[in-house]
Amino acid sequence: MAAGRGGTAPGPGRRPRPRPSARHRRPGGVRGRVLRGHRDHRRGADGRRTVPARGCRNQLAGHARTQRDHPQDPKRASALEAAGLQRHRLRSRSLRSVVAVAGEAIVDLVGDPGTATYRARPGGSPANVAVALGRLDLPVRLLARLSGDTFGRMLRAHLEASGVDLSLCVEAGEPTSLAVATLDDAGTAAYDFWVRGTADWLWAADELPDALPDDVVALHTGSLEPGASALEGLLVRERERGRVALCLDPNLRPTLMGEAGAVRRRVERQVGLAHVVRVSEEDLRYSHPDQPYRAVAHRWLDGGPSLVVVTRGGCGAYGATRYVEAERPAMPVEVADTIGAGDAFTAGLLGGLHRRGLLGAGCAAGLAEVDAETLARLLDEANRFAALSLCS
The missing domain is CATH 3.40.1190.20 (Ribokinase)
Structure with missing residues (x-):
């Protein structure tokens, strides 16, 4: 496995990484298109959460993501960070973490x-x-x-x-x-x-x-x-x-x-x-x-x-x-x-x-x-x- 910045791949005694579960897999289909089409996404937002517009019916709206379309884009998020944003996409705004x-x-x-x-x-x-x-x-x-x-x-x-x-x-x-x-x-x-x-x-x-x-x-x-x-x-x-x-x-x-x-x-x-x-x-x-x-x-x-x-x-x-x-x-x-x-x-x-x-x-x-x-x-x-x- 290739090492990341400052990181090392697993040594001989380390376990191989399992395939991502459905929960943490990169989104596709309609949800992926919604995220890729969001206006903050087009600006290369840094993953911050914004407040949906009043009366907005789309529960995914207002959740920018740094996952861009091209895999070589330097601002492209790791799959993990994108998954973290997905886990919070339906959390009520009234419920603080x-x-x-x-x-x-x-x-x-x-x-x-x-x-x-x-x-x-x-x-x-x-x-x-x-x-x-x-x-x-x-x-x-x-x-x-x-x-x-x-x-x-x-x-x-x-x-x-x-x-x-x-x-x-x-x-x-x-x-x-x-x-x-x-x-x-x-x-x-x-x-x-x-x-x-x-x-x-x-x-x-x-x-x-x-x-x-x-x-x-x-x-x-x-x-x-x-x-x-x-x-x-x-x-x-x-x-x-x-x-x-x-x-x-x-x-x-x-x-x-x-x-x-x-x-x-x-x-x-x-x-x-x-x-x-x-x-x-x-x-x-x-x-x-x-x-x-x-x-x-x-x-x-x-x-x-x-x-x-x-x-x-x-x-x-x-x-x-x-x-x-x-x-x-x-x-x-x-x-x-x-x-x-x-x-x-x-x-x-x-x-x-x-x-x-x-x-x-x-x-x-x-x-x-x-x-x-x-x-x-x-x-x-x-x-x-x-x-x-x-x-x-």
Whole structure:
């Protein structure tokens, strides 16, 4: 198989790509003619969705597509991106495609080098992802326990200012969790946590929904323990329902995790529930020492996920499906600090999947048809967004 831009074809041990299902096959017949004849299509529209004219009876009208007639046209969309637009063509305009994020919202106390001064910054991996999604102008809803103390009010204001819907959040009576972050000369953070008896670690079963609202197309979680185990039941229920794309960041912190073997078993179990996994190479060195990141990614793909992405800091990012893989370099930036960079990458990745219609029911089939070129683009887009967080 020919490799795409920055991507590689499947190696000797990879599966051959299956024939496209009818659902993801390029449209033909009347529907294809309707799309090719649309006025925005003739202008080479970039796949954006427009609002149908009032009283228009054609349900396909207003859905431009970058699929042009000539196969060599540089603006011709991949079959996957065209299929993503088709999957959304009949969605009601009143039904927003929401990305839900579940997990902790904590405060980072970041030390100023050379002084005894600490700055309070909103944090927590899931909360960071939710904020980044909001800044990407995606509808996002957070499921978290927010304290009513001073730090909790600061977190709530920060989330709302970024457009995060807090309607699923629990008003907690416990204090806000704190993470004391120490930066080294390269801007890399090491953490000490103050979490005993705090809001994020005291989930009750009746505080979690039996099912997510119907407008949710994806659920991302990357909670620390013990919040991760408490949220696992929600992942199980949503995997059984099959309506929502599940995204996981194992987000390992050795000082909170306990014995490495138990951590590995939990990670393997939760990875098996997810459709998309974003993990850092640093986390893999802790959970799977002496195993190359590519080998771990390929083994995980055999057990449940349809897409695994490994972020490698300044070395870029690696992504793989069951059929193709790609590795892309990081953007060169002057690093202020690395706090939240992985979370920004996750948000950029989810944003790219959302724009291509690869979230929601049937996401596994769509992700299986991602080609190497599209995978490379997804990684590039996420790398660019992460780079913005590094220099801010």
